[in-house]
Amino acid sequence: MIILLIYIAIFVGAFFAVKYITASATPKDYTSLKTVTFGDESAVRPNRAASIISVTSIFLIWAAFTGSNLIPSFLHAPAAYTGMGEFTYTVDAGGQTDDATVTVNVHEKDADGTVPEMEPGDGFAKNDAVSIVKYRSKLLRVDQNDEQGRDAGAKIVAVNGQAIAPGGEVFTDFARVAMTPKGTLNIVPNTGWQMEPIWLPPPEDVAKRVGDIATDGFRNFTLWEHLGYSLFRVVVGFFFGALVGIPLGYAMGLSNWFRGWFDPIVEFMRPVPPLALIPLVIIWAGIGETGKIILLFLAALWIMAIAARSGVSGVNITKVHAAYSLGASKWQIMRHVIIPNSLPEIFTGARVAMGVCWGTVVAAELVAAEKGAGMMIMVASKFQNTDIVLMGIILIGVIGFSIDVLMRWAERILVPWKGKS
C-alpha cells in the first residue's frame, strides 16, 4: 500500500516537474500546434521523459525497499531492526511487584548471535537475555529464572511501565511485545518497510546471480544453454508450424475442397489454448525436445494457417482481375499477386505466433523439462531462490520483447507497403 502510494506520488510529481521544466523547450512542430488533442489518437505521442522516469522509479522503489547498496542509504525504506534492545517488565506476585530487564540481540541470520551475558539483578524478578534472528520472533518465558514464576502465581502486569494482560501487546522502541494467553511474552522486533530477501532480493543480488549462473551454470546447464534451448524450441516449432500452416492457409483460401475439409479442424483447434495440449503431448511424446517442438508446432500451425487464409481472402479482386487481363497464368497470379499481397497478414500472424510460442514454451518447461528458462525458474522457486526466479522472469521478458522488435523490424524491411494501399 505504501509502495503504491509512493509510486502514485512519483507519477504525479514527475508529471508536474517535467511539464514545468519542458514547458518552454517544446518545439513548435505541426502536431504540437493541434488544438484538438483529446480524442485525436495521432496527437498522442509517448513522453520519453515519462518512460525514463517510469522505468527508473521501478528500479528505485525496488532498491529502496530491499535496502540495496546500489543507492545511497538515505533513500532506503526503514530497515528491519538489528542490534541490542531492551525493555523492562513488571511482575506482580501476591501484591508484591518487582521490575527486571530483558536484553535482546537482534542479529543478521549469519552474523554473531550470542546471547548477551546479564547480571541477574536484585529483587525476585531476574534480568533475562535472548537473541533473535532479524525478521523472526521469539517466545520468552521471562519468569523462568525469577524467584517467583508463573507456577508460583506471579503474573507479568506491565512492560516498560505499560499495563499488559494475556492477549494484549505493548510497543517498545525496537519491538512489539505481546503476551500469549498463558502469559508468555512474544518478542517481535520491528521488521521495517523493507522486503525480506526471500520475498524480494535486492537488484544487485539478481545481477550477481546472472553472473554466477552465466559462468557456473544451473542444474548442469549454463544460463545460455537454458535460454538457448527455449529459443531453439520456439524457432524450430514456429518454423515447422509456418512451413505447414502457410501452404495450408493458401490452400484453404484458394480451393473449396480444402476450405471445406480443414475449416472445422482449424476453427476447432484455434480456440484450444496450446497450454491445454501440454498433458497430452507429454503422454505422447514425453518431456524431451520432440514433445516441446510438437507442442509449439501445434501452437503456431493454426495461427499461421488462419493468417495465410485471411491473406488470400484479403486480395482485392480487381488486382487479380488486372493480372489476368495482363496475361498472367494461375501460377504467375499466385507468385506475383497472391503471395506478395498476403505477406502483411502473414507477418502479423507470425508476430502473434512467436509471442504465443514463447509463452507456451515457458509454460511447458514449467510443467516438465530438463533444461530451459521455464524449468530454471520452476526449480529455483522450489528452493526459494527468489533471485533466480526474478532473473529468469526478467530474461524471459527481455527475450520475448526482443523477438517482437525483431519481427517488427523484419516486417518494415520486407513489407514496406503494409497498411498503405
Add this chain to the structure above:
Amino acid sequence: MSGLTIENISMRFDLPNGGSVQALKDVTLDIQPGELMSVLGPSGCGKTTLLNIAAGFLAPTEGRIAMNGHTVLGPDAERGMVFQQGALFEWMSVRENVAFGPRMKGENEAQYGENVDHLLDVVGLQDFKEKAIYELSGGMQQRVALARCLANDPDVILMDEPLGALDALTREKMQSLVLKLWKETGKTIILITHSVEEALLLGERLLVMAPRPGRIHKEYRLPFADLGVGQDLREVKKHPDYNKTREEILAMIWDMEEEIMGRTEENA
C-alpha cells in the same frame, strides 16, 4: 487491330432468396476497330456487368462475345482493363507495374525496357518510375494503370470508370491524356462512366443504357472526341451541339432515375 462483337447477350442470376435479377437483356453491339465508345447509364443499368462480360470475368447466361474470330471465354491479354482504383500492385515499383504484362509473357528487360520507358514518358512518370505505388497521388496512379495496360499492347482497352475517383482538375487532364493515347495508338476503347460530360467528350460513339433489365436505350455518334484531340477540352465544351446533347442525355437519365424511384415506391 480488331473490334469486338457482342451478340444477344443476356445476364440473369439467381438470388439467395429464390428470386432472380435480369442484369442485361438482349444486348447486341458491334464495336469497330479503333473506335472509342463511351457507355453511360443510371446506376444498376448493367454497364459494369457488360464490361465484366467483355473482359471475360463473367460468363453471360445467353449470347456470345467474339473477338478476332473466336469466342471470348475468359480474361486474356488481348483485352486490357483499366480499373477505377486499387488494381496496382503495391509491392512493385511504378516501372515494375508497367512492365508486368511483358514480364508475364516471359520477355526480358532488353525486350520490353525501351517500350516501358517510352510509355512512362508518354504518361509523364519518367521521374517517378522507381517510386512505390503508395507514394503517388490518385491521378498518377491512374496514369500508371493506363501505361501498364498499354505496355501489354492489347487490341481492346476496357475502362471501368477509370477517372471516377479523381478530382475535377486532374480528371480534365486525364481526359486529354486518354484522347491523346487513343489517337496515337489507335486502340479500340470501351469506356464506362457515370459522368455525362466525360462520356460526351471522350465518346466517338456514346451508348446510353437503361435499367431493369439492362439494355441499350439510345446510341449517339459524336464529333467531340475528334475535336478534342490536341485541343483544350474547354473549347470543345463551347460547341453548340455539346450543350444540347448534354441536356438531352441528362433529361433522359433523369427520367430513368425517376421511373426507378416510382417503381420502388409502388413496390413498397
